[in-house]
Amino acid sequence: MQDIFVSTLPKLVSSWVEAFPDALLIQDVLEAGSNLEIVSSYSAALVFWLHINDSQNGSLPAAIASVLRSYPDAKIVVLANTPGHAETLQALSAGAMGYAHAYSAPEMLKEIKTVIHHGGIWLGHQLLKRLIETSVKLTGNSPELVEELLGRLTSREKEVAIEAAKGMSNKEIARVLQITERTVKAHLAKSFERLGVKDRLQLALMLNKK
Structure with missing residues (x-):
C-alpha cells in the first residue's frame, strides 16, 4: 500500500518517514485528487494521511470528500496537531478510518495502518x-x-x-x-x-x- 501524506508542511515529519520510508508528500489538502500523480494500479491500495492543523479544522470533511471522490477505495487517516473527541467523530462520519495525533510514534503509525488495512477503525485511546x-x-x-x-x-x-x-x-x-x-x-x-x-x-x- 502506498502512503501519501497531505500536509502544508514543507517536508515529511521524521516519524512519518521512519514509519513509511517510501511515503509521498503533497501540499494541498483540498485538492489532493488533482495534485496527485499516481499510477492507476495503485488506486485501490492507497493510504492518505491527512494532516490537519488548528486553522484547518473546518475544512476536514471537504478534505476527506475530495480524496474519496478521486480515490473511492483509498483509506484515510486524519492526523491532528491537537486531537479532540468531536473532531474524531467528524472525521469518521466523513469517511476516515482512523484518527490520531500528528506526531505519533512510528510504531503507532504502523499499527494504525495494520488495523485499517484489515478493515478496522483506529480511534484515540480516550x-x-x-x-x-x-x-x-x-x-x-x-x-x-x-x-x-x-x-x-x-x-x-x-x-x-x-x-x-x-x-x-x-x-x-x-x-x-x-x-x-x-x-x-x-x-x-x-x-x-x-x-x-x-x-x-x-x-x-x-x-x-x-
Whole structure:
C-alpha cells in the first residue's frame, strides 16, 4: 500500500518517514485528487494521511470528500496537531478510518495502518475507552458465548484480550500483565485473527457479557 501524506508542511515529519520510508508528500489538502500523480494500479491500495492543523479544522470533511471522490477505495487517516473527541467523530462520519495525533510514534503509525488495512477503525485511546464503556452498557453476549470465544484463545491471549476489551491501552496492559508492549501487540493480533474481529471496539462488544 502506498502512503501519501497531505500536509502544508514543507517536508515529511521524521516519524512519518521512519514509519513509511517510501511515503509521498503533497501540499494541498483540498485538492489532493488533482495534485496527485499516481499510477492507476495503485488506486485501490492507497493510504492518505491527512494532516490537519488548528486553522484547518473546518475544512476536514471537504478534505476527506475530495480524496474519496478521486480515490473511492483509498483509506484515510486524519492526523491532528491537537486531537479532540468531536473532531474524531467528524472525521469518521466523513469517511476516515482512523484518527490520531500528528506526531505519533512510528510504531503507532504502523499499527494504525495494520488495523485499517484489515478493515478496522483506529480511534484515540480516550475516545475508544468512552465508546467501549458506553457500548457495553447497551449490548452484550450470553456468558456461554463469551466463554466459548475466550476458549479459542491461549491463556495469555485471553488475559490480554480481556484487558483490551476494557479499553486499556497496550502500555497499560503491558504494565498490568508485566509483559512488553511488543508481546501485547502480538497476542492481540493473534486474538483478532482467532476471533475474526477487526479492532478493539469490536473485540470489546464480542467479549461483553449481558
